Amino acid sequence: MPRVKPERKAARRAEIIEAARVCFARNGFRMTTLQDVFAESGLSAGCVYNYFQSKNELMLAVADARHKAEARIMTEGLEASNPVAGLVAVAEAFVAEYLSVGEQSRRIALETWAESLRNPAILRAMHQGLHGPRKQIVQLIERGKTMGWFPADINPDMAARTMIALLHGFILQRLWDPKLNARAILAMFKTLLPSLLGVSAN
Amino acid sequence: MPRVKPERKAARRAEIIEAARVCFARNGFRMTTLQDVFAESGLSAGCVYNYFQSKNELMLAVADARHKAEARIMTEGLEASNPVAGLVAVAEAFVAEYLSVGEQSRRIALETWAESLRNPAILRAMHQGLHGPRKQIVQLIERGKTMGWFPADINPDMAARTMIALLHGFILQRLWDPKLNARAILAMFKTLLPSLLGVSAN
Amino acid sequence: MPRVKPERKAARRAEIIEAARVCFARNGFRMTTLQDVFAESGLSAGCVYNYFQSKNELMLAVADARHKAEARIMTEGLEASNPVAGLVAVAEAFVAEYLSVGEQSRRIALETWAESLRNPAILRAMHQGLHGPRKQIVQLIERGKTMGWFPADINPDMAARTMIALLHGFILQRLWDPKLNARAILAMFKTLLPSLLGVSAN
Amino acid sequence: MPRVKPERKAARRAEIIEAARVCFARNGFRMTTLQDVFAESGLSAGCVYNYFQSKNELMLAVADARHKAEARIMTEGLEASNPVAGLVAVAEAFVAEYLSVGEQSRRIALETWAESLRNPAILRAMHQGLHGPRKQIVQLIERGKTMGWFPADINPDMAARTMIALLHGFILQRLWDPKLNARAILAMFKTLLPSLLGVSAN
DNA sequence: GATGAATGAGCCTTCATTCAT
């Protein structure tokens, strides 16, 4: 019988992930040493290794958490009945999470993108965090097409990708220039959305 | 009188940078060891150290080369008399360099972005490679405004940033999905450009 | 009054020793981790540490058990009235225990020999397990000399050592070649015994 | 063009193996740390790792050296025309190398035997060092049988194994009792040899 | 007694960098 409840274990795990997140955001995956994580978490090497079998697993856990969060963010907005409103809601949620505040999240995002180039597990996490939302966006647009709101020659996949590219691109912009205004970004997104969907603005 | 002609030295330097570029694109800045670079270049440790005093300097040289190239690419197109045509030319050049081919360049780009978060020298290189082109784009748009082609309420800086965000975002998209069509990207760019500049699509 | 009966404690102790024996035979003293022993025994770290204060103690307990068993085996046969029959009985018992079956025992034996080189406690256990039987063999041979059965120039100590060397040497042979026939070993032993004792083979 | 001659590299390699041998004989394979080897050799970690890719490789190199030496020792004597003289010569060489002096060699031998139980590469080295000599002994005895010197019912393989078992067993005896007389061992060997080969002593 | 999460010293190994040749 476990003396320590499973909740405690889960809490520990979360603590460690959070400490790692802080370190990774500060110094990047590869420049962060596990010593840094031990210090940040206040735990010993052995303890951390009871929860994660390697640095790689810890990186993956952080990346995974981020992509789950991103998927949730991008999905949440999509429930609006109006496709356009839905996409705006998505952008709003994304901007709120990544562009208004959340420098740490931006940094982790960029780290994850870079790491995904050579870390299959992280690439998989990336794709899972990206494919889901994209497919939902595609469906939303297709629904709009079916209902005659968007022209037939709109490519839903390309439109979805463009949306995502734009939002990701702004993550970079804000990383390099913290002054960049989140509102202005959202406004810009709204300005471009009609063209993206082939409808007239307003 | 130098024993070795300057041209010879410059050629060696270029060789080393190219070898490093290959390695960095393959494995990232931090996962690449200098031994990898020695092997790729066919040169010895001592020789490479005669040209670059540290790994950091080598990373910087590669990042620098990339940003010079990017600045050149983005600037080249801007000489068209028509601002819209100029911006399209910029996008075309960018797409040609980063999105049609150039997987290595995309990878180096992403590495550089990530590294810039914690490497001041690389951040500086980044900014130099980015500010220049952006300022030129801003000027182009301002010229368009002056000439009455674009509405007064267009924010040139924001428009320039959005362009860049979009192009950078597509670098990511293509890194994760090599099938993504460069032509479609360009078409999408052209579709969005009028909205970006506040003119009606013609 | 003890809460837990002594028999229970002894049984637990024996369980742990047996689990350790299995692990040590599988992986050697030094390559076996206590975590392996915990897993094999199904007990927790704390529990095992209630019975043994260190890994060293556990190793010693296993080595001790083996040497007690070896001493018993080698002594048991010596009760025959006829010295030659007694020595043959010893060899038979040894072969039965170590060479017919008992791969685990062979492995533990070899581990113990190696460990004895640098572990005083285990060396002591070794000697206790070896001196006793050897002295008994020596006495047996001396008795035979007194009774005129063996020539006077026989060195009982050397004869005893040779017997043991031979049997130990066959442990190695069987470890490296499991096909080696226990019967053939015994036959060989019987063939050599007369020369060893300076009597003509009958 | 190599500035440093290959001889120098081979010498370095030999130095490292020798230092490792000393450490392994002193503390065993598993209790020896590479730090010990660095200290003993006077070389840095990096340098040693230029010659051996892992501790395992170093262990193997030491084991290999020992088995090559053993094979040489046991083979050297076999050239006598008389099989019995040949086998005596083998024993003499073995005793001279392992039993008169060579405590280090004995310790390494025992370490190697133990390690071979769970290290395939070392087991292979063991077998190579053992099969060769045994086969030669077997051939020698078979030649003796053919020439009518030994009876037909002698099993050459068993005789060879017994010889080796005896010599190995004496290695153990001498490890535990440094006083044991090498001459007495050789005398005992000569005493037993006739029985081993089925010829009458004389 | 029994549990198992936590500890932390220390191990093996890597790799940026140096320097005698």
Place this chain on the structure above:
DNA sequence: TATGAATGAAGGCTCATTCAT
């Protein structure tokens, strides 16, 4: 200049051991 053997600080990880529950 070019070589590459040598350096050694530091990283990831293990595991014997402890102790609050």
